[in-house]
Amino acid sequence: xxxSFKTFDPSQDSVVTRNLLHEAIPMTGTIVSGAYADNNIxxxxxxxxxxxxxxxxxxxxxxxxxDLTCGYAATSSLxxxxxxxxxxxxxxYNQMAQVLAGFDAQGAVRRFDEDxxxxxxxxxxxxxxxxxxRLLYKDEIKKGSFTLTLGVSASYGSPFAETxxxxxxxGSNGYKxxxxxxxxxxxxxxxxxxxxxxxxxxxxxxLLYYQAxxxxxxxxxxxxILSSSAEMNASAETVDAVLSGxxxxxxxxxxxxxxxxxxxxxxxxxNSTVYFCRANNTDFNYSSNPTYLSSSQIVVKTxxxxxxxxxxxxxxxxxVDNELLAVAKLSEPLKKxxxxxxxxxxxxxx
Amino acid sequence: MPYYKFxxxxxxxxxxxxxPSVKFLVYSGSAYYNNVPNISGNLANPIRLTDxxxxxxxxxxxxxxxxxxxxxxxxxxxxxxxxxxITGVPDNGLIYSFVTKNGSRxxxxxxxxxxxxxxxxxGTGLYGNYPYxxxxxxEYYSAGTPRSASSPIYxxxxxxxxxxxxxxxxxxxxxxxxxxxxxxxxxSSARNFNSxxxxxxxxxxxxxxxxxxxxxxxxxxxxxxxLIARAQDKNQDGVLYGTxxxxxxxxxxxxxxxxxxxxxxxxxxxxxxNQSLYTGTSGLSDPRWTVFAQxxxxxxxxxxxxxxxxxxxxxxxxxxxxxxxxxxEMSGTSKIQTLTMLATARKGQLNQSTNPTFVKYxxxxxxxxxSQAYIENNKIEIKNVVSSxxxxxxxxxxxxxxxxxxxxxxxxxxxxxxxxxxTPVKKTxxxxxxxxxxxxx
Numbered sequence: 001x002x003x004s005f006k007t008f009d010p011s012q013d014s015v016v017t018r019n020l021l022h023e024a025i026p027m028t029g030t031i032v033s034g035a036y037a038d039n040n041i042x043x044x045x046x047x048x049x050x051x052x053x054x055x056x057x058x059x060x061x062x063x064x065x066x067d068l069t070c071g072y073a074a075t076s077s078l079x080x081x082x083x084x085x086x087x088x089x090x091x092x093y094n095q096m097a098q099v100l101a102g103f104d105a106q107g108a109v110r111r112f113d114e115d116x117x118x119x120x121x122x123x124x125x126x127x128x129x130x131x132x133x134r135l136l137y138k139d140e141i142k143k144g145s146f147t148l149t150l151g152v153s154a155s156y157g158s159p160f161a162e163t164x165x166x167x168x169x170x171g172s173n174g175y176k177x178x179x180x181x182x183x184x185x186x187x188x189x190x191x192x193x194x195x196x197x198x199x200x201x202x203x204x205x206x207l208l209y210y211q212a213x214x215x216x217x218x219x220x221x222x223x224x225i226l227s228s229s230a231e232m233n234a235s236a237e238t239v240d241a242v243l244s245g246x247x248x249x250x251x252x253x254x255x256x257x258x259x260x261x262x263x264x265x266x267x268x269x270x271n272s273t274v275y276f277c278r279a280n281n282t283d284f285n286y287s288s289n290p291t292y293l294s295s296s297q298i299v300v301k302t303x304x305x306x307x308x309x310x311x312x313x314x315x316x317x318x319x320v321d322n323e324l325l326a327v328a329k330l331s332e333p334l335k336k337x338x339x340x341x342x343x344x345x346x347x348x349x350x
Numbered sequence: 351m352p353y354y355k356f357x358x359x360x361x362x363x364x365x366x367x368x369x370p371s372v373k374f375l376v377y378s379g380s381a382y383y384n385n386v387p388n389i390s391g392n393l394a395n396p397i398r399l400t401d402x403x404x405x406x407x408x409x410x411x412x413x414x415x416x417x418x419x420x421x422x423x424x425x426x427x428x429x430x431x432x433x434x435x436i437t438g439v440p441d442n443g444l445i446y447s448f449v450t451k452n453g454s455r456x457x458x459x460x461x462x463x464x465x466x467x468x469x470x471x472x473g474t475g476l477y478g479n480y481p482y483x484x485x486x487x488x489e490y491y492s493a494g495t496p497r498s499a500s501s502p503i504y505x506x507x508x509x510x511x512x513x514x515x516x517x518x519x520x521x522x523x524x525x526x527x528x529x530x531x532x533x534x535x536x537x538s539s540a541r542n543f544n545s546x547x548x549x550x551x552x553x554x555x556x557x558x559x560x561x562x563x564x565x566x567x568x569x570x571x572x573x574x575x576x577l578i579a580r581a582q583d584k585n586q587d588g589v590l591y592g593t594x595x596x597x598x599x600x601x602x603x604x605x606x607x608x609x610x611x612x613x614x615x616x617x618x619x620x621x622x623x624n625q626s627l628y629t630g631t632s633g634l635s636d637p638r639w640t641v642f643a644q645x646x647x648x649x650x651x652x653x654x655x656x657x658x659x660x661x662x663x664x665x666x667x668x669x670x671x672x673x674x675x676x677x678x679e680m681s682g683t684s685k686i687q688t689l690t691m692l693a694t695a696r697k698g699q700l701n702q703s704t705n706p707t708f709v710k711y712x713x714x715x716x717x718x719x720x721s722q723a724y725i726e727n728n729k730i731e732i733k734n735v736v737s738s739x740x741x742x743x744x745x746x747x748x749x750x751x752x753x754x755x756x757x758x759x760x761x762x763x764x765x766x767x768x769x770x771x772x773t774p775v776k777k778t779x780x781x782x783x784x785x786x787x788x789x790x791x
Contacts, residue, residue: 019454024423026441035392055391055412061398063409135408145424145439169425263423263441265448270456 013276021268029260043249050252067131068252076125083244102180114204116176126219137213142265149261152196156231159258163192168208182211198227277315277344309337362690369563369681376643377675404483410445417443447478484554488649497544499659513659530587549614549640558682562607566681579620596620602639614639630666643676644669687791693756697782701749751777
């Protein structure tokens with residue numbers, strides 16, 4: 001390594017770039033709705049949410065994929081002292097709402113808004129929450145790539161005879177920014193298999209928080225938007241009945257029973273700095289490497305008129321105090337003499 | 351709630367050095383890591399999409415198989431050049447990575463697509479595949495296996511062809527350790543690694559961390575379940591000595607602790623009665639240390655021609671050697687940085703709580719407020735929790751709190767960590783405590 005340093009000109013010799021790396025994440029419903037006889041479903045004694053794994057969770061190979069829970073606002077018609085886990089469901093709703101929707105000017109927790117316009121419009125008072133694990137969504141869910149297919153057939157026994165597709169189709173250019181948890185898109189439902197929806201047009205059915213990795217789904221996907229309500233359990237109860245009458249874990253079981261497919265693309269930000277290390281024709285033609293000299297003669301020169309030659313094998317990046325910070329190695333040595341000059345492009349990812 | 355500042359003697363940074371043990375069993379074409387068997391799932395076999403000798407990074411795609419679902423993940427769009435119908439990110443049931451080709455020159459080292467990066471159009475998706483795996487590998491060099499391409503590597507300055515074998519690439523590294531022992535000479539009067547039979551076992555660093563622990567390498571060679579030879583680095587200098595069997599007491603190879611290589615140089619027969627096909631489909635030979643772990647895939651190296659140099663010999667096939675099994679044991683080195691903080695609750699301090707249960711239930715602690723004034727009740731009574739044998743009279747009053755957790759704040763008083771104690775600690779005026787809080791970084 002030569003002892004000569006060359007100083008970077010920050011305006012010309014380095015540039016900061018950001019690239020996006022994606023992963024395709026498909027989750028077929030069988031993982032969620034019974035492939036492992038619910039050994040991949042973990043319920044807790046607190047009863048406030050349910051964890052879903054991609055394999056029986058007692059196996060060391062299992063990955064946590066998402067948590068499910070549900071809740072309703074204190075102002076919901078389902079709220080009442082006779083409702084099962086009434087306080088917990090309200091607490092869950094408020095907890096999610098204060099993190100994702102924030103507070104209004106009076107300090108009250110904002111309820112989830114169906115179209116993201118907080119000034120007016122319908123609110124989502126009863127909701128299911130799908131909290132995706134960070135292992136899967138990484139830095140954020142790629143906007144416009146989320147698809148959730150739910151079986152909404154009226155019959156409990158054959159839930160997938162009719163389906164709806166829930167997508168954030170407008171996410172790529174129509175996302176909202178008025179949430180404390182980052183950007184979010186509106187989830188819209190349209191008919192998948194059959195025509196279960198009461199209207200042929202797409203319906204807003206929830207919100208998808210891209211950086212938080214949380215999907216908020218209105219309970220009306222199994223009721224109000226359908227021409228005939230779905231039976232949520234073997235007792236043929238409606239979604240409103242199970243939301244008020246069943247525990248949160250039971251509601252999560254009912255949602256999983258109708259979970260056909262979920263897929264999205266995630267995003268990882270790769271921040272890089274590219275340093276252009278320029279070796280001009282008169283630079284770096286000599287070396288202080290011990291092998292450069294033999295008996296005080298330069299090895300690569302046989303007579304005095306030969307041009308000096310060196311072989312570049314690595315580029316060192318130094319701090320202002322001349323401390324070696326990083327070394328970039330070349331795949332093969334580059335021959336350098338006064339007739340050549342080159343720029344080595346060093347990329348540092350972080 | 352009071353804040354206390356950590357003094358310089360209250361915060362300690364330490365490095366914990368741990369030595370996790372690693373064991374590989376190599377038998378009949380497969381490796382088994384830490385005695386884990388191959389597990390098959392109801393959909394995929396093996397369940398992790400890689401055998402038990404491999405570590406699967408992040409263990410993506412458990413029990414999944416690639417199937418055509420006809421679905422796309424995210425938006426689909428027509429590509430007028432390649433596919434006038436529709437294209438997008440296909441859902442094949444597996445998690446996989448992709449990046450769009452653009453000016454950043456980002457791609458994947460091993461892409462599922464056979465089309466090279468250069469030939470793809472800008473805007474097309476480049477696909478990777480999961481899982482990423484790592485396992486030990488073996489390379490066997492006969493005395494005649496070329497260590498570099500048969501033609502000169504530098505044909506001219508602008509036309510480079512050929513390659514060098516990994517053992518030759520390690521020449522400088524091997525020579526570097528000659529200060530430990532003269533056996534670390536790539537070429538000496540005793541032998542030359544370019545012209546002797548040898549075996550090179552490559553252990554990826556994910557198995558051993560920052561280095562193999564010196565003195566822990568233990569190789570065992572079994573024939574039909576009977577130990578015939580054993581070798582260890584008993585002097586902890588990287589030289590492997592036979593400790594059992596025919597080669598007992600002799601040098602059988604070298605270990606590069608920091609780089610994760612074992613170089614096996616002993617071709618002395620370990621048993622004359624158990625010949626097997628160690629180096630190809632023909633040619634029976636005796637068991638010897640150079641063929642240790644030979645039943646791993648692509649273990650036999652050959653000459654692939656002038657343009658490619660040495661590489662796995664496709665004609666050798668998989669060396670199964672059903673009678674032989676090999677065990678490689680060692681300990682890795684893993685360094686864990688820890689932060690230890692000592693939080694002290696001194697005598698006479700932390701005896702007051704703002705918890706509502708700290709005051710008597712019957713006390714009216716609401717403040718009187720009006721448009722003129724806001725007056726807090728200054729007659730709030732602290733609840734007496736001193737134990738007494740009788741309900742009345744109670745024990746003599748003593749200010750008592752129960753410490754249930756310690757919060758750690760940064761210099762801007764942002765709560766950054768909470769340490770909880772298993773059971774609340776009773777704090778009275780004359781007691782002092784120090785809580786030792788340890789955090790792995």
